[in-house]
Amino acid sequence: xxxxxxxKTTGLSYHYAKNVQTLFNVDLQVDRGSIYGFLGxxxxxxxxxLSLLLGLLRNQQGSIEIFGQHLHANRVGILKKxxxxxxxxxxxxxxxxxxxxxxxxxxxxxSKERIAEVLNIVRLDDTGKKIVKKFSLGMxxxxxxxxxxxxxxxxxxxxxxxxGLDPSGIIELRQLIRTLNxxxxxxxxxxxxxxxxxxxxxTHLGIIYKxxxxxxxxxxxxxxxxxxxxxxxxxxxDNRIAxxxxxxxxxxxxGGSISLxxxxxxxxxxxxxxxxxxxxxxxxLQPKExxxxxxxxDLTSDHS
Amino acid sequence: xxxxxxxxxxxxxxxxxxxxxxxxxxAAFGPLMTMLELLLDGFDGEDQATIxxxxxxxxxxxxxxxxxxxFIMLICTLLPQIEYKNNAWKxxxxxxxxxxxVFMAKFINVQLxxxxxxxxxxxxxxxxxxxxxxxxxALHVLNQPIDGKRVxxxxxxxxxxxxxxxxxxxxxxxxxxxxxxxxxxxxxxWLAGTILGMNFPLGFAKYYPYAFHMYPNFSQYxxxxxAIAWTSLGYSVLxxxxxxxxxxxxxxxx
Numbered sequence: 001x002x003x004x005x006x007x008k009t010t011g012l013s014y015h016y017a018k019n020v021q022t023l024f025n026v027d028l029q030v031d032r033g034s035i036y037g038f039l040g041x042x043x044x045x046x047x048x049x050l051s052l053l054l055g056l057l058r059n060q061q062g063s064i065e066i067f068g069q070h071l072h073a074n075r076v077g078i079l080k081k082x083x084x085x086x087x088x089x090x091x092x093x094x095x096x097x098x099x100x101x102x103x104x105x106x107x108x109x110x111s112k113e114r115i116a117e118v119l120n121i122v123r124l125d126d127t128g129k130k131i132v133k134k135f136s137l138g139m140x141x142x143x144x145x146x147x148x149x150x151x152x153x154x155x156x157x158x159x160x161x162x163x164g165l166d167p168s169g170i171i172e173l174r175q176l177i178r179t180l181n182x183x184x185x186x187x188x189x190x191x192x193x194x195x196x197x198x199x200x201x202x203t204h205l206g207i208i209y210k211x212x213x214x215x216x217x218x219x220x221x222x223x224x225x226x227x228x229x230x231x232x233x234x235x236x237x238d239n240r241i242a243x244x245x246x247x248x249x250x251x252x253x254x255g256g257s258i259s260l261x262x263x264x265x266x267x268x269x270x271x272x273x274x275x276x277x278x279x280x281x282x283x284x285l286q287p288k289e290x291x292x293x294x295x296x297x298d299l300t301s302d303h304s
Numbered sequence: 305x306x307x308x309x310x311x312x313x314x315x316x317x318x319x320x321x322x323x324x325x326x327x328x329x330x331a332a333f334g335p336l337m338t339m340l341e342l343l344l345d346g347f348d349g350e351d352q353a354t355i356x357x358x359x360x361x362x363x364x365x366x367x368x369x370x371x372x373x374x375f376i377m378l379i380c381t382l383l384p385q386i387e388y389k390n391n392a393w394k395x396x397x398x399x400x401x402x403x404x405x406v407f408m409a410k411f412i413n414v415q416l417x418x419x420x421x422x423x424x425x426x427x428x429x430x431x432x433x434x435x436x437x438x439x440x441x442a443l444h445v446l447n448q449p450i451d452g453k454r455v456x457x458x459x460x461x462x463x464x465x466x467x468x469x470x471x472x473x474x475x476x477x478x479x480x481x482x483x484x485x486x487x488x489x490x491x492x493x494w495l496a497g498t499i500l501g502m503n504f505p506l507g508f509a510k511y512y513p514y515a516f517h518m519y520p521n522f523s524q525y526x527x528x529x530x531a532i533a534w535t536s537l538g539y540s541v542l543x544x545x546x547x548x549x550x551x552x553x554x555x556x557x558x
Contacts, residue, residue: 054398057555079400090395092386094320103316106309107399131320147395 037202083148093133137164235284331424334367468539475547
């Protein structure tokens with residue numbers, strides 16, 4: 001099993017205009033076989049990063065390695081093994097679904113049979129002579145995914161693929177991504193601005209905000225990180241004395257209650273014991289765990 | 305081989321586009337006008353013996369001076385518009401093709417459509433000759449002699465003279481998302497070139513590519529046509545290289 005990351009960027013920085021830096025030293029690492037959720041609010045630098053990875057933008061600073069090779073040393077060879085969908089669908093409206101795929105078939109060295117296969121995967125095999133201009137946005141999005149799948153890629157890069165999809169379409173997309181990852185062994189990078197959209201399918205996450213990577217790791221690592229962000233809220237009959245008693249836990253006064261970093265239930269019990277032993281009535285003793293969505297909001301708002 | 309694969313993709317994209325219809329309509333315009341002129345205005349007595357030759361030589365003048373340059377401007381604009389209109393540049397540029405292949409495949413596609421234009425124009429003119437032969441059997445149009453070499457030379461000279469503006473317009477067409485810009489620039493330059501060519505044919509106009517269409521279509525400039533063709537070829541190489549360097553440097557996905 002090759003352990004070389006399928007994507008590795010080091011110190012990736014980019015600016016569109018002078019003095020307007022878009023990316024700051026982004027170190028991205030995507031392991032082979034993973035589904036990597038690349039998260040960040042709109043305008044955080046996701047598309048810029050993905051555009052750099054695909055060679056759409058010229059690399060200004062830092063290095064990009066894909067499949068263990070420098071991108072610009074073998075751009076065409078690397079792109080042969082990548083399927084991509086960047087933002088909105090890039091399809092020819094005057095052609096049919098099949099014709100759109102035929103335009104790129106030889107470029108990717110795919111067989112004629114592969115066209116029928118990928119159309120079947122995205123359930124567009126019955127569109128016949130209907131031209132793409134007449135497709136719904138969801139159908140266009142699915143055809144774009146079929147196009148990305150055409151080379152039977154080792155790496156699939158999907159930038160906001162659920163844009164324009166209805167809820168059932170999003171669920172189908174999620175299932176498709178899991179199938180491609182598990183059954184076809186594809187490594188998938190999927191960007192989104194909604195954590196809830198990707199947290200159910202990804203194995204790894206990268207969170208980017210204002211061009212800086214705030215978090216990168218596996219889902220368990222994120223959960224650990226999430227626990228670290230959880231707080232224990234306390235309210236007693238005399239909060240001033242309680243603050244003094246709890247000094248070793250680095251408490252904060254949050255206007256109405258004391259807040260301190262939450263570790264586990266043993267910590268909660270020991271704090272309760274301490275407060276009661278010091279004749280304080282405990283009115284509130286509540287762990288407030290961050291859910292991932294809250295963590296995402298906290299992470300991205302803390303750095304704004 | 306890779307260039308051929310890229311060209312195949314470009315040809316497939318052209319299917320059902322306005323470019324194909326434009327090529328056929330533009331090619332038909334000259335023959336149609338010529339037929340209307342001959343059928344409605346009749347023939348001069350002394351020209352009746354050389355109608356077939358005239359159809360492919362002097363009657364090509366209108367096409368060479370106006371239709372052919374306009375067709376080149378339009379086709380050089382419409383073909384790159386396929387990518388802009390469909391927001392498809394990013395898909396093209398993330399596919400495993402070199403930028404050089406993408407650029408050249410598009411350029412060759414333009415040249416192929418120009419070839420289709422010229423062939424269709426000649427075929428439709430021949431259809432016109434058949435119509436004249438049928439409507440006026442006494443003229444024996446199809447039995448008249450024709451100098452094939454001369455006809456071929458006219459076509460080659462017109463193509464060579466216009467190759468320079470083809471390369472300039474191709475660059476503009478690929479560079480600007482707004483298709484009005486290359487068309488407006490092309491039309492203004494053509495108008496200036498036509499005026500320049502009419503007033504100073506042997507002066508600065510000899511170096512101004514948008515005036516080159518004048519030379520192969522007037523017999524009095526026959527002597528300078530080879531020089532014009534070579535100058536046009538030189539400009540073509542220059543603007544094709546400049547266009548490619550610009551294409552390679554620019555972000556095309558926005």
